Amino acid sequence: MRRIVVVGASAAGLAAAETLRREGHDGTITLIGDEPEPPYDRPPLSKQILAAEWQPDRLALRVPADLAALDLDLRLGVAATGLDLVARTVRLADGCEVPYDGLVIATGVRPRRLPGEGAHVLRTLDDALMLREQLKPGLRLVVVGAGFLGAEAAAVARRLGAQVTLLEPAAVPLAHAVGVEVGQMLARAHVDQGVELRCGVTVTEVTEDGVRLADGEVVEADEVLVAIGSLPNTEWLGGSGLAVGDGVVCDAYCEAAENVYAAGDVARWYNPLFGASMRIEHRTNAAEQGMAAARNLLAAPEARKPFAPVPYFWSDQYDMKVQAYGFLRGHDEVAVVEGDVAERRFVAVYRTGGRVGGALAVGMPPKAIRGWRQAVVTGAAWHETVRTDIPVVEA
Amino acid sequence: MKVELEADKCVASGQCVVAAMDVFDQDDDGIAVLLTEEVGDDRLDDVKEAIAVCPAAAIRLARP
Numbered sequence: 529m530r531r532i533v534v535v536g537a538s539a540a541g542l543a544a545a546e547t548l549r550r551e552g553h554d555g556t557i558t559l560i561g562d563e564p565e566p567p568y569d570r571p572p573l574s575k576q577i578l579a580a581e582w583q584p585d586r587l588a589l590r591v592p593a594d595l596a597a598l599d600l601d602l603r604l605g606v607a608a609t610g611l612d613l614v615a616r617t618v619r620l621a622d623g624c625e626v627p628y629d630g631l632v633i634a635t636g637v638r639p640r641r642l643p644g645e646g647a648h649v650l651r652t653l654d655d656a657l658m659l660r661e662q663l664k665p666g667l668r669l670v671v672v673g674a675g676f677l678g679a680e681a682a683a684v685a686r687r688l689g690a691q692v693t694l695l696e697p698a699a700v701p702l703a704h705a706v707g708v709e710v711g712q713m714l715a716r717a718h719v720d721q722g723v724e725l726r727c728g729v730t731v732t733e734v735t736e737d738g739v740r741l742a743d744g745e746v747v748e749a750d751e752v753l754v755a756i757g758s759l760p761n762t763e764w765l766g767g768s769g770l771a772v773g774d775g776v777v778c779d780a781y782c783e784a785a786e787n788v789y790a791a792g793d794v795a796r797w798y799n800p801l802f803g804a805s806m807r808i809e810h811r812t813n814a815a816e817q818g819m820a821a822a823r824n825l826l827a828a829p830e831a832r833k834p835f836a837p838v839p840y841f842w843s844d845q846y847d848m849k850v851q852a853y854g855f856l857r858g859h860d861e862v863a864v865v866e867g868d869v870a871e872r873r874f875v876a877v878y879r880t881g882g883r884v885g886g887a888l889a890v891g892m893p894p895k896a897i898r899g900w901r902q903a904v905v906t907g908a909a910w911h912e913t914v915r916t917d918i919p920v921v922e923a
Numbered sequence: 924m925k926v927e928l929e930a931d932k933c934v935a936s937g938q939c940v941v942a943a944m945d946v947f948d949q950d951d952d953g954i955a956v957l958l959t960e961e962v963g964d965d966r967l968d969d970v971k972e973a974i975a976v977c978p979a980a981a982i983r984l985a986r987p
């Protein structure tokens with residue numbers, strides 16, 4: 529394998545490129561990204577960048593010397609527009625055709641939008657800088673969607689003195705992801721900080737003076753942030769023959785077609801640890817999957833390893849650090865095993881079927897959670913592991 | 924080689940501890956701390972793994 533092409537120059541793509549070199553690949557690596565910046569990190573966009581605590585130069589994922597040491601054929605500011613699986617070429621917006629022996633697809637996702645003009649979204653550095661420009665005391669900001677992204681932005685905006693209205697279609701924010709009790713706790717934290725939270729409302733469009741709800745009411749705002757989830761960037765793969773369905777469909781090795789792998793937010797792969805196909809939008813997964821895809825691309829068929837991670841996620845809101853391990857969505861039961869939800873210091877574990885599927889902690893030392901990560905790794909039986917009166921011993 | 928940690932970038936994910944327990948630990952808030960600043964060649968692979976999985980790009984190897 530001489531020529532490897534990685535499309536998407538962010539967390540997953542960079543991790544793949546670095547891993548290829550660490551594993552000894554000495555052929556070419558072409559790293560293609562449609563953003564002009566060298567690989568940068570996104571989680572601080574809704575935190576330190578929005579709060580103007582950091583300048584954009586802190587976002588770089590690698591210092592220039594480390595990037596240079598990878599000896600990449602780096603093509604920034606140019607999008608991949610097509611893939612020919614038979615000829616084994618990637619077509620670029622500037623007309624170039626880049627041939628490959630191996631390909632890693634890491635094109636991530638983009639925000640879903642609402643009808644109407646003028647609303648902010650939050651995915652790129654430019655998005656964050658444009659919103660940050662507007663955030664000042666007294667600004668009336670409507671945030672559509674109380675998921676983690678919207679909630680983080682609402683928290684920062686509130687801290688900067690904006691008047692924040694958070695609109696959420698569900699009855700309890702994040703209930704489908706973290707359960708009703710934890711969702712209510714997170715919601716309360718926002719209300720305590722003076723955010724106006726309205727649940728059970730559907731926004732149909734962005735208007736000149738705010739947003740319109742399904743019942744016709746207009747919620748007025750100076751600025752609107754739409755944070756209602758994302759769509760995988762797979763359009764450029766249209767007609768290539770790759771299976772695409774809410775992400776690039778991959779097997780347990782992250783392989784989508786022979787010598788074609790996908791990683792990060794754009795990849796939908798089969799995670800054998802949970803026996804389920806999943807697509808995960810978490811920062812740590814992007815790096816881990818980029819590494820796994822690169823290793824499998826270089827490995828002999830019998831040396832390949834299934835990608836079976838315990839997903840990990842964190843979120844910062846006000847003074848709360850939320851950390852979660854495992855796959856919480858679609859859980860059947862939640863038990864608080866340590867601390868107190870009302871005090872915002874607790875560990876909650878999630879049952880999926882008969883096993884421990886995940887754990888979420890707020891304000892707890894790392895040791896309190898690590899044992900639960902282990903329980904997810906081993907697929908520990910729920911009834912043997914979860915006793916609310918006995919803390920689980922660290923593995 | 925010398926390991927460098929930018930603690931104010933750390934997001935307390937603990938990935939570095941999983942990758943190299945003898946080099947990294949976490950304080951009570953989860954923020955990473957270095958157990959040693961100097962690592963021998965035999966530990967380089969694990970430290971490089973920690974650098975690769977750190978979601979905050981908070982760890983580096985100093986260039987000689």
Ligand SMILES: Cc1cc2nc3c(=O)[nH]c(=O)nc-3n(C[C@H](O)[C@H](O)[C@H](O)COP(=O)(O)OP(=O)(O)OC[C@H]3O[C@@H](n4cnc5c(N)ncnc54)[C@H](O)[C@@H]3O)c2cc1C
Nearest residue numbers: 536538539540562570571608635636792793809810811814
């Ligand atoms: C504001 C924000 C806050 C977040 N906070 C957290 C957090 O606290 N915790 C957490 O775990 N996760 C968080 N995440 C999620 C995390 O950032 C993502 O999971 C991670 O960035 C995914 O990396 P990726 O490389 O797969 O995709 P991306 O980072 O989306 O990178 C894909 C890259 O490919 C480019 N691209 C797309 N199409 C093409 C094309 N056709 N040709 C060339 N290039 C293309 C894109 O422009 C982009 O640069 C956050 C995300 C955002 C946006």
Ligand code: SF4
Nearest residue numbers: 933934936937939977
């Ligand atoms: S992996 Fe990085 S972010 Fe996570 S604890 Fe270690 S230094 Fe901090």
